[in-house]
Amino acid sequence: MTANKIKVGLIGAGFIGALHAKNLSRHPGIELAYVAEPNSDLGGKVAAEVGSKWIADPAEILSDSSVDAVWIASPASTHTDLIRRSIEANKAVFCEKPVGMDLVEVDALVDKYEDYGKPVFIGFNRRFDGSHARLKEIVESGAIGKVEMVSITSRDPNPPPVYYMKATPGGIFYDTIIHDLDIARWLLGEEPVEVYSTASCHLDNEVNxxxxxxxxxxxxxxxxxxxxxxxxxxxxxxxxDQRIEVFGSKGMVQSENHGQSNVKLYQQDSIKQDPLQNFFIDRYATAYVSEIDTFVAACRGEKVDFPNLKDGREALFLSFEALKSARSDGPVRLG
Ligand SMILES: NC(=O)c1ccc[n+]([C@@H]2O[C@H](COP(=O)([O-])OP(=O)(O)OC[C@H]3O[C@@H](n4cnc5c(N)ncnc54)[C@H](O)[C@@H]3O)[C@@H](O)[C@H]2O)c1
Structure with a gap:
């Protein structure tokens, strides 16, 4: 840690890595020392934009003893191994969701390192959205009594490209719904014992x-x-479309959609308002920054809540079991 800043090496400068690079480089508690990215054009560009050093291989970050923390934003298949290597190099870790793609490997990692003394923070950014965090605070205050039902609506404005859908069969569960499963566990406060899913295809052949x-x-x-x-x-x-509702024995609390503005136009036969924010980069812009605030606090030893290795494992497990349920068209007992 230099002058109270956490020295960080970022791994992966693709879509979300580039966003993290920008946020990390602007954060007063962070020194972004490296951007590791095998694609030299991309890595060089992102590193130059944020005034950091581009390297091709993350090994350089792991072997630099002055680096405090590793920020992993490479593809899902690399996560479990990079977390393990970062822990073995005695670093604090932030890793984008999911914690991996192979549950056996993830379980071995959790068994070995669940009690690791430094933060291992999994990037379930929605927990850090101001509205969702406020809803959680209200639930925890007891204001709505005992939680009985949680409803989560999670709809993307448009599908990913065809090549992405092809590369991730069943991905709606382990790529996107995994965020909702993390929110579900966070709000229910107990582990589910059964999952039942349905899944279908509605999009045109052209996009699906x-x-x-x-x-x-x-x-x-x-x-x-x-x-x-x-x-x-x-x-x-x-x-x-991002909405959460929690219904309890004494009331109900909702985290509603965020529009592009809060302005409403009232006329004789209608009430109009601006459209919703377009996608996660806009809707969760502040959440991506708040997760850095929380990570910095955790690295400084402050007592803060964040999604940890075990949370990453549980959400991955639930996403795989939910996919299994959809494919078998029946409920799946858990545990
Ligand atoms: N929390 C969120 O809101 C959110 C949003 C988008 C993506 N993600 C997650 O982030 C991860 C990355 O997604 P993406 O959309 O940015 O993917 P991407 O393909 O755009 O970027 C991944 C980058 O990692 C690089 N890379 C591959 N192997 C590497 C290695 N060993 N070391 C360093 N770099 C390596 C690739 O060259 C690529 O540039 C995924 O797990 C995804 O699920 C999370």
Whole structure:
């Protein structure tokens, strides 16, 4: 740590890595020392934009003893190994979701390092959205009593490119719904004992030629009787639809959609307002910064809550079981 700044090496400068690079470089608690990216054009460009050093191989970050923390934003298949190597190099770790793609490897990692003394923070950024965090605070205050039902609506404005859908069969569960499953666990406060999912294809052949699941529902049931329902779609013509509702014995609390403005136009026969924010980069812009604030606080030894290695494992497990349920068209008992 130099002059109270956490010295960080970023791994991966693709879509989300470039966004993290920008946010990390602007953060007063961070010194972004390296950007590791095998694609030299991309890595060089992102590193230059944020005044950092481009390297091709993350090994240089791991062997530099002055680096405090590793920030992993490479593809999902690299995550488990990079987390393990970062821990073995005695670094604090931030890793984008998911924690990996192979549950056996993830379980081995969790078994070995669940009690590692430095933060291992999994990038479930939605927990750091101001509205969702406020909703959680209200739930925890007891204002709505005992949690009985959680409803999560999660719809993307448009689907990913065809090559991406092809490369990630069933990906709606482990790529996007995994965020909602993390939110579900966070709000239910107990682990589900059963999952039942449905999934279907509604999009045109042009955007979904392989008839991949592009819409899904997931129901999680807990031992206490508390239930969470998630509905997700890869297409919503009206924008990025992100709503959470928690219903309890004493009331109900909602985190509603964010519009592009809060302005409403009232006329004789209608009330109009601006469209929803377009996608996660806009809707969760401040959440990506808040997760850095929390990571810095955790590295400084402050007592803060964040999604850890075990949370990453549980959300991955639930996403795989939810996909299994959709494919088998029946409920799956968990545990
Ligand atoms: N939390 C969120 O909101 C959010 C949003 C988007 C993506 N993600 C997650 O972030 C991860 C990356 O997604 P993306 O969309 O940025 O992918 P991407 O393909 O755009 O970027 C990944 C980058 O990592 C590089 N890379 C590959 N192997 C590497 C290695 N060993 N070391 C260093 N760099 C390596 C690739 O060259 C590429 O530039 C995924 O796990 C994805 O699920 C999270």
């Amino acid at each position: 030629p392989d008839r991949e699941y592009d819409a899904a529902t997931v129901t999680l049931k807990c031992a206490s009787g508390a239930v969470c329902q998630i509905t997700a779609s890869r297409r919503a013509v009206y924008g990025y």
